[in-house]
Amino acid sequence: MKAATISQLKKTLVKLDHDALLDACLRLAKSKVDNKELLTYVLMKSVDEPAYVAEVCDEIDEQIPAAKTIHKKTLRKIVRVMDKRIRHSGDRETELQIRIYFCRQFVDRGIRFGNCRVSANMYASQLKKIEKAIERVHPDLQFDFRQDMRGLDTWIR
Template sequence: MKIESIVTIKKELKHHTKDELLELCLRLGKFKKENKALLTYLLFEAHDEDGYVLSVKSTLDELFEGINTDSYFYMKKTIRKILRQIRIYSRYSLKKTTEIELLLYFCERLNELRPSIHRNTTLSNLYQRQIESIKKKISVLHEDLQYDYNLQLQELQ
């Protein structure tokens, strides 16, 4: 099966009725968990970005509470899983500030972990890569936002 481009799909969707579009969206939501999560964001949370960020942070808190700190091996696996979740949640929201806030929160929570992640080379490198990523993302924002986020970033370093 050949997968069509977004432009072609958009043109085709214009030829469908409102009821047919509703049915297509519902069917899309049933197909995959990520599609359902994106539809949930678009319908219920896109209008309140701050509320969305808070709900994601509470989800991240739950994931951080579940980290097995007995071994760095288990910590690495769980931390990478949390980072994947952040990337998914950030993709739903097209706002760069949402991704920056979530990554800053992630780094803040990493610093609070005991035993310290800085005793492990892999976790320390992962942390540094996230800091560099945040710096790059901040550099494309408006100057006022850059200043605010750079202050938060300096606290982490």
């Protein structure tokens, strides 16, 4: 089965009554955990974006090991979860706050990548994503986020 386009889905959803729309949302939430997480964000978490950022940062803290080195599998898992949470929000400021916090944890905790070039490249790709996202926010915010980034780019050298 080929999926319908967003505009087709929107036109169909507009025609549904309240009960049918509620049923469709519940069926969607039951089908996949990702759908349920997105629906949770949209309905409950999006009203308080700073609390959502704090919650995601707490998740990152729990997943980063206390040791001074990190395995690439662990790093991949953290980045995958972090990217999913950022996609749920869709807000550039939220994305920047989360990514900068993630990178700052490596500097603050003194975590090294050792000889693992893959982990160092994943960290470098986060820095590139931060730079791209900074370009898309308001110029006043760009200065603030660049200040937050101080010292992060020299960490992988």
